[in-house]
Amino acid sequence: MTLKERDKKHLWHPLTQHKLHPDAIAITKAKDCILTDENGNEYIDAIASWYTCMYGHCNDYITSRVSNQMQQLDQVVFSGFTHEPAIKLSEALIEILPENQNKLFFSDNGSSSVEIGIKMALQYHFNRGEKRNTLIAFEDGFHGDTFGAMSVSGLSVYNGPFADFFLNVKRIPTPNGKNLQTIITSLENIIGHNKVAGFVYEPLVQGAAAMSMHCAADLDEILKFCKKHSIITVADEVMTGFGKTGKYFASLHLESKPDVMCLSKALTGGLLPMALTTCSQDIYDAFYSDDLSKGLFHGHTYSANPLACTAALASIDLLKSETIQANIKTIIKSHEAFGQKIAQHHKVKSIRQTGIIFALDLDIKMERYGNLRDKLFNFFMNKGVFLRPLGNTIYIQAPYTIAEKQLNKVYEVIEDALEIL
Structure with missing residues (x-):
């Protein structure tokens, strides 16, 4: 029996209507910015697991x-x-x-x-x-x-x-x-x-x-x-x-x-x-x-x-540390460049940024936990990126340790998502 199947027997998850969302993704490993599920699939944690793991998962120093x-x-x-x-x-x-x-x-x-x-x-x-x-x-x-x-x-x-x-x-x-x-x-x-x-x-x-x-x-x-x-x-x-x-x-x-x-x-x-x-x-x-x-x-x-x-x-x-402070500045600049690019997209209503927190509003009406939002979430996960939209808002709050290649993939997956809406 898989972890996903065993989970259903006794566990009650937060912010979840279980009749509408019966399955939870079973994560077996986390390191740096990557989550790995029980099937070996990897996901970039682009929201630092609810803004907690800002120095990456299982940080060796900590x-x-x-x-x-x-x-x-x-x-x-x-x-x-x-x-x-x-x-x-x-x-x-x-x-x-x-x-x-x-x-x-x-x-x-x-x-x-x-x-x-x-x-x-x-x-x-x-x-x-x-x-x-x-x-x-x-x-x-x-x-x-x-x-x-x-x-x-x-x-x-x-x-x-x-x-x-x-x-x-x-x-x-x-x-x-x-x-x-x-x-x-x-x-x-x-x-x-x-x-x-x-x-x-x-x-x-x-x-x-x-x-x-x-x-x-x-x-x-x-x-x-x-x-x-x-x-x-x-x-x-x-x-x-x-x-x-x-x-x-x-x-x-x-x-x-x-x-x-x-x-x-x-x-x-x-x-x-x-x-x-x-x-x-x-x-x-x-x-x-x-x-x-x-x-x-x-x-x-x-x-x-x-x-x-x-x-x-x-x-x-x-x-x-100098390393993390430099990383923060790099992420801020990367978000600014992505924002300038994505703001012109016809499906983007608005963008905003404070520090490493970046958000864009889609020019489409979506319920906070509705079907379209779920479609977007599943699209991101299938592409190997963990993003958790809030209604018609997609936001990034990645760990400070995210690599440039990983952050660029997050941006690319968001751009790809705009084409399926």
């Missing part, structure tokens, strides 16, 4: 560091204990985070990191004797699948059945270069009728919203407004973090720095699950008290797992 660590300390509870991998990771991250970030809180996944950021924003005001019960978020944002994260997400395809149970959230449009004053007016109206605790946002790129992009200057003005009114700014950099926008973090493109940041995905180079919620000293100080109840009572069993911390440390070493 795996060797983790292998050494697991001989010494594998896991220990992080409540009341500490260890060197977590301490060294905090020191390494503070060097590359925006200068106002000073404290790190560990968890296990991106959704939880946002959940903790929301808790920080709400409890910050509560601890200071002011009850604020409203959050602000962008339309069409996506921040995860836990209830707080769902509350600030705006994509009903994921959240519809749970909407009656959400936190109180007011939504504003993303800035498009022409609507900033409209957004500011909306913000003024929101704070005039609500007690707003925080603003949760994806800086520069909204991943699940088909890589929707907005400019740093307008986002800066929104953040300045929030800070003027003591609204805690929570930057969800789960997707954008660790080099994808051309800087270590998208927030580094902005003058106004977030009070809180949410990190995961590429944090450990895709090797192990881990997340972080970082914050400024001011946020931390609101929880620092002789009153026990003012503490942040949130915890995960595997918080600051030493192996995951070691993977993250190795990943940061790679991110800062």
